[in-house]
Amino acid sequence: MAEQDDVVDETGGPGLRWAIKRSFVDYVLRMPDGRAGAGEGAHPLEGGEIRYEAGEPREVDGALVLPFRGDVRFAGHFGMLYVRIADPEVTIRDGKAELTIADPYLKSEERTRLVTFTAVPLDAGPGESAWSASDVVLAPEGVELFNDVYQAGEPFEPLEIRVPAP
Ligand code: HEM
Secondary structure, three states, rough: OOOOOOOOOOOOOOEEEEOOOHHHHHHHOOOOOOOOEEEEOOEEEEEOOOOEEEEOOOOOOOOOEEOOOOOEEEEHHHHHHEEEEOOOEEEEEOOOOEEEOOOOOOOOOOOEEEEEEEOOEEEOOOEEEEEEEEEEOOOHHOOOOOOOOOOOOOOOEEEEEEEEOO
């Protein structure tokens, strides 16, 4: 039986809300030994989204850098499939954004660019900033993580970002 963490987040706090890629999650959970787990600040939401908790936004060389916390892992095919999407960080410059993740294999401090998108500002509550993105696509550096099954430019799920105002 495939397993998925129960929905545990009812708080709706600030963060990155993202279903990553539904066809991939469905694929993993169709496997007899498929597993999807979230922790360390990543909370499963209703409808298959994950909320990664927001860290402190900062400005770097004129770009806005938004760090998030959380560790999401997929496993299956008797250990041959292992995908970790942890501690995402979004960098926005002139509305263009990229999302990097911590090294999936825990071997280095280097981050991997996973997806790119256009960050569209949203009306946010007091003291918050928010963006949404509907054109999220796989970056060339993210192709290997999915065993070269998806090419660069493969559509991923839309996402929404809500953080304390920088
Ligand atoms: C034991 C080795 C593997 C076998 C036999 C295998 C088999 C398959 C099959 C049959 C499909 C089509 C599934 C379907 O449409 O229902 C598929 C899709 C896919 N596989 Fe694997 N796979 C293997 C390893 C991996 C590994 C290591 C990865 C790494 C992440 C991977 C990633 C994917 C992805 C991303 C898809 C496309 C899912 C989608 O969006 O529809 N596979 N694989």
